[in-house]
Amino acid sequence: MSNCEDLRDTVHEHGGRMTRQRRVVLETLASVDAHPTAAELHEMVRQRLPGISQGTVYRNLRRLQELGYVQELDYGAGASHFDARVEPHYHVRCLRCGRVEDLELDVEPRPDVDQAAQAATDWQIDGHRVEFVGLCPECRGTDEREDRGGG
Amino acid sequence: MSNCEDLRDTVHEHGGRMTRQRRVVLETLASVDAHPTAAELHEMVRQRLPGISQGTVYRNLRRLQELGYVQELDYGAGASHFDARVEPHYHVRCLRCGRVEDLELDVEPRPDVDQAAQAATDWQIDGHRVEFVGLCPECRGTDEREDRGGG
DNA sequence: GTACAATAGCTAACAGTTCGCATTACTGAT
DNA sequence: ATCAGTAATGCGAACTGTTAGCTATTGTAC
8 A cells, every 4th residue: 555656657667557447446455454356346446436347447457466466366255356465475264254354374385385295296386375264253243154165 | 986885875864865866976076086177077977867967967066065975176266176085185276277186295284274373363263275286297298378376 | 749559438248157947756654 | 566745857047257349548658
């Protein structure tokens, strides 16, 4: 949420064109701690740009991801969620309401796991993805899950 | 493979009805090492039951999953894959062709990670999901990825 | 200011999955 | 062995999340 000012120039460097829509999509995503889906983000962005279309939000999210300003969190439970924090960090997903949030965990992602995996197979191991699952504070009270976690 | 004979009775215990379709869906999935998608499994099952519909395959996969005979591998890269091995074990997904296979890794899934996560949040942590990503032997040669792995 | 290409907005298409409904066929009881 | 009752089938249509095609705009470089 602080680096938004230089985004214009930086995005230019990468060949992007900083339209009003793209700027607002990124600013909005960067300004919230939550990790909204494309539809949720569309709704938020609409408050500043009422005419923006959902396709534009999708397109910009994809482009911004390619440019490295956004990461997509897609673990299969319904829609993808998006995150403007691109440094690697952990996420939790609520099994009941689907919400995704950051998890501040000082356990470092361990490359030795990848090495162990590499030693065990003839595939080329590029890495691994981790997602924590559970119940968010709001859903802890209620008790009527619609599970989707596996793995 | 081996446990298919008792499936009839066991499934009954859980309230399921062992139709020809359900039996063949499960037998077919259990007889392969691969982890096919619903569509792929449908195609396989058709060789024994030409008239079976895709909806029936989906329905049975869901039901069998509820009954604990099948696990769904859904990490968001296109379609879900299904696995008749329900004991926890690791999987790799090919970033290029999407194939999913087992990964025999003797690193135990570590509950202490969940405990660390639990200590760091007010969510209720139920566990975590891990998926390795990389290139399968067949795709290693070619070099024209269509990436989808993240976080 | 002007030109040009990247992008917006719109709608239709698409993939994966689920649902509704009439028909079939397991299963437990007779 | 038959029968009743209900879960499951097959089919197609609906639904969700996402992408693509097209024309009109509009950033950006000159």
